[in-house]
Amino acid sequence: MEKDFSTLYLENQLCFPLYAASRLTTKLYTPFLEDLGITYPQYLVLLVLWEKNAQTVTEIGTRLALESNTLTPLLKRLEQKELLTRSRSSKDERAVLVTLSASGQALKEQAVCIPQKIMESFANASISQEELLAFQKTLTKLVELLREE
Structure with a gap:
C-alpha cells in the first residue's frame, strides 16, 4: 500500500497561506510607505511608538x-532618519529607551490615512470588509495562542 503524502502538499499547509498573505499584504503598503520614506518593518516600529511613546527596546x-x-x-535606521532617539533608561542602565522625535511624531499625521487606503484596495475584491475584519480577529487569536507557547 502506497503512503499518502498529501499532507505535505503546499496547499495543505497552514503556514503557506499565512506566509503568502503576509507577503502580498505587506506589498500593498509599499507605495504608501515609500511616500513617507520608510519601510514596512520601520512602519511597524512607528505604529508601536505612536500608540505609546517612550518604550524600551524589549x-x-x-x-x-x-x-x-x-x-x-x-x-x-529610524534614528538616522531622525524619526526617533535611543537612550539609556535612567531607571535601568541596561535598558535602552526609544522615543519618537518631533519628526517621528509628525509623520503620524501623514500615515493616518494608510489603514483606510489598504482597506480601499480590497474594495473591488471578492472579499468584504467584514470578512477582512473577521480574518484579522482570527489571526490575532492565533498570534496570542502562539505567543503563549
Whole structure:
C-alpha cells in the first residue's frame, strides 16, 4: 500500500497561506510607505511608538515579536532618519529607551490615512470588509495562542 503524502502538499499547509498573505499584504503598503520614506518593518516600529511613546527596546520587540538583533538595526535606521532617539533608561542602565522625535511624531499625521487606503484596495475584491475584519480577529487569536507557547 502506497503512503499518502498529501499532507505535505503546499496547499495543505497552514503556514503557506499565512506566509503568502503576509507577503502580498505587506506589498500593498509599499507605495504608501515609500511616500513617507520608510519601510514596512520601520512602519511597524512607528505604529508601536505612536500608540505609546517612550518604550524600551524589549517592550517594542515583545509587541512586534522581534528579537533584539533584528530590531536594533531597524531602530538605528529610524534614528538616522531622525524619526526617533535611543537612550539609556535612567531607571535601568541596561535598558535602552526609544522615543519618537518631533519628526517621528509628525509623520503620524501623514500615515493616518494608510489603514483606510489598504482597506480601499480590497474594495473591488471578492472579499468584504467584514470578512477582512473577521480574518484579522482570527489571526490575532492565533498570534496570542502562539505567543503563549
